[in-house]
Amino acid sequence: MCAVTTPYRQDMPPAGGFEAVKYKRNLPVRGPGGLAILGGVTALCAYGFYRLGKGNVEKRELQREKTWSRIHLVPLLLAEGDRDAYRRQxxxxxxxxEIMKDVKDWEAGKSVYNNPRYQPSEYIVVL
Known part of the structure; x- marks a missing residue:
């Protein structure tokens, strides 16, 4: 047997200890947080509703202006229609x-109905 005694050296940690084991994920921060996104979406929706309200006010004003312009044009349009109807009549x-000049006792323009009320000969519906 060989009885050689060699001094052995035990493996020991370095002075100050081993560095910490990195077990956590090291992910970079990507973009704004959830609260910032929620605040941005809320601000964007509030601005959109503000613009929608302003657009509705403007649309209502344009509709009112259009209605009043039509109200003020009605007498003119009625007069034009009356002049046109008179010209056609x-x-x-x-x-x-001209057509009935050869017929005896024919009165042009006399109504064939025995009703004294004026009735226009044609109705024109304008939408």
Whole structure:
């Protein structure tokens, strides 16, 4: 047997100890936090509703202006319609006189109905 005694050296930690074991994930911060995103979305929605309200006010004002302009134009349009109806009636009566000139006792423009009320010969519906 060999009885050689060699001094052995035990493996020991370095002075000051080993460095900490890195077990956590090292992820970088990516973008703003949830509270910042929520605040941004809230601000954006508030601004959108503000602009929607302003647009509704403007649309309502334009509708009011359009309605009043139509109200003020009604007498003019009625007068134009009356002039046009009178012109057409006179032209129709002239045509009737020309066509029925050979018929005895024919009165051009006289109603064929025994009703004294004025009734226009045609109705024009304008939308």
């Amino acid at each position: 006179q032209a129709a009566q002239a045509r009737e006189k």
